[in-house]
Amino acid sequence: MSNNASPLALTIATRESRLALWQATHVQTLLLQRGHRVQLLGMTTRGDQILDRSLSKVGGKGLFVKELEAALLEGRAQLAVHSLKDVPMDLPAGFTLACVLPRGNPCDAFVSPRYASLDALPHGACVGTSSLRRQVLLHHLRPDLRIKPLRGNLDTRLRKLDEGQFDAIVLAATGLERLGLQARIRHIFTPEQMLPAAGQGALGVEVRSDDAQLIAALQPLADAPTWLATAAERAVSRGLGGSCSVPLAAHAVWAEGGTSDQLWLRAAWGDVHGRQPLVQAQARAQVTSTAQAEALGEQVVAQLRSAGAAA
Numbered sequence: 001m002s003n004n005a006s007p008l009a010l011t012i013a014t015r016e017s018r019l020a021l022w023q024a025t026h027v028q029t030l031l032l033q034r035g036h037r038v039q040l041l042g043m044t045t046r047g048d049q050i051l052d053r054s055l056s057k058v059g060g061k062g063l064f065v066k067e068l069e070a071a072l073l074e075g076r077a078q079l080a081v082h083s084l085k086d087v088p089m090d091l092p093a094g095f096t097l098a099c100v101l102p103r104g105n106p107c108d109a110f111v112s113p114r115y116a117s118l119d120a121l122p123h124g125a126c127v128g129t130s131s132l133r134r135q136v137l138l139h140h141l142r143p144d145l146r147i148k149p150l151r152g153n154l155d156t157r158l159r160k161l162d163e164g165q166f167d168a169i170v171l172a173a174t175g176l177e178r179l180g181l182q183a184r185i186r187h188i189f190t191p192e193q194m195l196p197a198a199g200q201g202a203l204g205v206e207v208r209s210d211d212a213q214l215i216a217a218l219q220p221l222a223d224a225p226t227w228l229a230t231a232a233e234r235a236v237s238r239g240l241g242g243s244c245s246v247p248l249a250a251h252a253v254w255a256e257g258g259t260s261d262q263l264w265l266r267a268a269w270g271d272v273h274g275r276q277p278l279v280q281a282q283a284r285a286q287v288t289s290t291a292q293a294e295a296l297g298e299q300v301v302a303q304l305r306s307a308g309a310a311a
């Protein structure tokens with residue numbers, strides 16, 4: 001394939017779950033197509049080892065990222081591929097998000113061996129989910145449900161469902177699709193039903209900030225509309241504390257027409273204890289720069305705060 005810059009010899013640091021390996025292999029393929037030499041370095045992170053506690057209780061998003069960053073610092077690898085949803089708002093000094101790839105399905109999926117949708121679940125049914133956002137939004141939709149925490153990689157979560165520990169589970173549609181498990185999806189929630197998390201469905205590539213050559217080589221993989229939409233979403237997360245211990249949804253879409261520069265950002269904040277009603281906000285703006293995207297996010301944060309949301 002044609003390539004303006006000189007080909008690079010690259011190593012991608014990756015977690016070893018099936019989803020992480022799919023994502024790393026996806027970026028590997030795209031870079032190979034552009035003439036680079038690319039291998040993978042598989043690693044186990046703290047987040048992969050701690051499976052018995054809720055993520056929000058053990059340190060959150062950073063848990064999946066630290067070991068990969070150590071590999072980048074030590075030169076054992078040059079890039080790490082992350083689900084953007086799991087990337088902290090502010091990376092440690094010396095690291096940067098070099099690009100965000102085109103977004104897959106950003107929505108959540110309903111999976112159940114017996115029931116076709118949330119509405120079909122009987123009163124008091126047991127639903128498993130790993131995120132506080134989904135817990136709060138599920139409770140908002142169906143206060144009668146018993147919502148139980150569910151952790152582990154996608155295969156583990158499906159096994160727990162199949163063993164009968166839950167009547168249904170809710171997880172990211174894109175994860176299931178990437179692993180070829182889309183046949184398990186009974187219903188995909190619309191954003192109106194269940195607003196996605198900031199960055200859900202998108203991949204981000206993390207590199208050392210000083211690696212200008214690699215940052216340039218990654219730009220052909222970048223998708224500007226996804227970058228701007230997720231910058232707006234991530235600004236909402238940053239404004240409200242930016243961790244997965246806050247039940248927060250933030251989802252931006254481009255206005256109909258495709259050529260429009262109008263970004264529509266919606267967000268929802270919930271109280272972990274369910275004592276306060278769901279707080280929702282939305283705004284639209286012309287967005288052609290990261291600064292404008294972040295300003296839209298901050299506008300929505302201000303609305304959420306004045307409606308009762310607290311970090």
Ligand SMILES: NCc1[nH]cc(CCC(=O)O)c1CC(=O)O
Pocket residue numbers: 083084085086170171172174175199200201202
């Ligand atoms: N928090 C775990 C996680 N991180 C990224 C994905 C799926 C891919 C994505 O949402 O972009 C998942 C699984 C899930 O939430 O069900």
